[in-house]
Amino acid sequence: MPISETTASTVLQVRGLEKSFKQRQVLKALDWSVPGGRVIGLLGRNGAGKTTLLRCLLGLSPIDGGTIELFGQPMIEPGGERMHRIGFVPQTFDLFPWMKVRAYLDFTAAFYERWDNALVDRLLSSWELDAKQKIGELSQGQRQKLAIVRAIAPDPDLLVLDEPVASLDPQARRAFMSELLTLMRVPGKTVIFSTHITADLERAEADIALLRDGCIQFTRPLAELRERMKRVVFHRVSGWPYPPVVAGALKTHVQGDQAVLLVEDPVMESLHALAARENAGLRIETPTLEDLFVELA
Numbered sequence: 375m376p377i378s379e380t381t382a383s384t385v386l387q388v389r390g391l392e393k394s395f396k397q398r399q400v401l402k403a404l405d406w407s408v409p410g411g412r413v414i415g416l417l418g419r420n421g422a423g424k425t426t427l428l429r430c431l432l433g434l435s436p437i438d439g440g441t442i443e444l445f446g447q448p449m450i451e452p453g454g455e456r457m458h459r460i461g462f463v464p465q466t467f468d469l470f471p472w473m474k475v476r477a478y479l480d481f482t483a484a485f486y487e488r489w490d491n492a493l494v495d496r497l498l499s500s501w502e503l504d505a506k507q508k509i510g511e512l513s514q515g516q517r518q519k520l521a522i523v524r525a526i527a528p529d530p531d532l533l534v535l536d537e538p539v540a541s542l543d544p545q546a547r548r549a550f551m552s553e554l555l556t557l558m559r560v561p562g563k564t565v566i567f568s569t570h571i572t573a574d575l576e577r578a579e580a581d582i583a584l585l586r587d588g589c590i591q592f593t594r595p596l597a598e599l600r601e602r603m604k605r606v607v608f609h610r611v612s613g614w615p616y617p618p619v620v621a622g623a624l625k626t627h628v629q630g631d632q633a634v635l636l637v638e639d640p641v642m643e644s645l646h647a648l649a650a651r652e653n654a655g656l657r658i659e660t661p662t663l664e665d666l667f668v669e670l671a
């Protein structure tokens with residue numbers, strides 16, 4: 375499947391990215407182009423390399439090969455002018471346990487050109503974070519909320535979040551997603567977040583990027599995936615000695631009397647002709663994003 379094309383508003387351009395840990399090659403000649411103004415959900419199975427990729431993109435982990443451009447400039451190390459435009463929420467946040475929440479935020483604010491104090495106060499209050507509590511005494515979920523507040527407050531142009539909602543309860547998750555969408559309504563802002571929670575991606579109407587086998591397999595709007603990917607089920611009482619061959623099939627399973635295929639851009643006339651030829655029943659369904667993830671990842 376094609377990778378998104380480079381546009382004038384490309385925020386991130388990765389070419390041939392290679393990254394290994396000892397003998398384990400995690401990212402393999404990875405190409406990725408991320409246009410500005412989108413919410414991108416990065417999906418991939420456990421260990422696919424999502425955290426590794428996000429850390430490489432931000433210059434937090436050295437790369438073995440390839441190039442990364444952020445805002446049109448090569449990304450070699452973190453910091454510099456660009457840090458004012460980037461917000462990052464790591465998978466775990468356990469810095470400064472001795473600092474109180476307010477002191478930590480004030481300390482962090484000093485490093486940024488922009489810092490939205492009103493937003494900080496609003497989020498602390500609506501997410502029930504106690505400004506006087508020490509970070510070390512916060513629960514995992516509360517720390518994650520704090521990390522999100524800290525990342526959003528500088529009004530970044532690019533917000534990168536590594537499983538930001540993993541420790542949040544459903545209410546907090548929804549509140550966070552709604553903040554994220556509010557942030558995105560400003561033109562030109564880009565959000566990349568990794569997650570296993572496909573419902574959040576659906577709520578955010580995110581573009582879906584799939585990381586598998588060390589590469590980004592595709593980056594596509596969710597609506598387009600829904601439109602183009604169909605689950606095709608053939609049913610035949612006598613079973614399937616060999617699976618039916620269908621143009622555009624990405625995955626095929628035979629389960630008893632059913633042959634279930636995930637098909638990209640199915641041609642309806644061909645499917646009906648095949649069903650008639652094989653004397654089989656035919657059903658066409660739109661898979662959920664979770665179904666797609668299970669099939670493709």
Ligand SMILES: Nc1ncnc2c1ncn2[C@@H]1O[C@H](COP(=O)(O)OP(=O)(O)OP(=O)(O)O)[C@@H](O)[C@H]1O
Binds near residue numbers: 395398419422423424
């Ligand atoms: N510092 C490290 N040293 C050695 N191996 C590492 C290191 N960091 C990651 N890896 C390996 O790289 C691979 C990718 O890990 P990564 O954390 O990027 O995956 P992930 O997609 O974020 O997984 P998850 O969904 O479980 O968070 C794994 O096999 C992991 O063991």
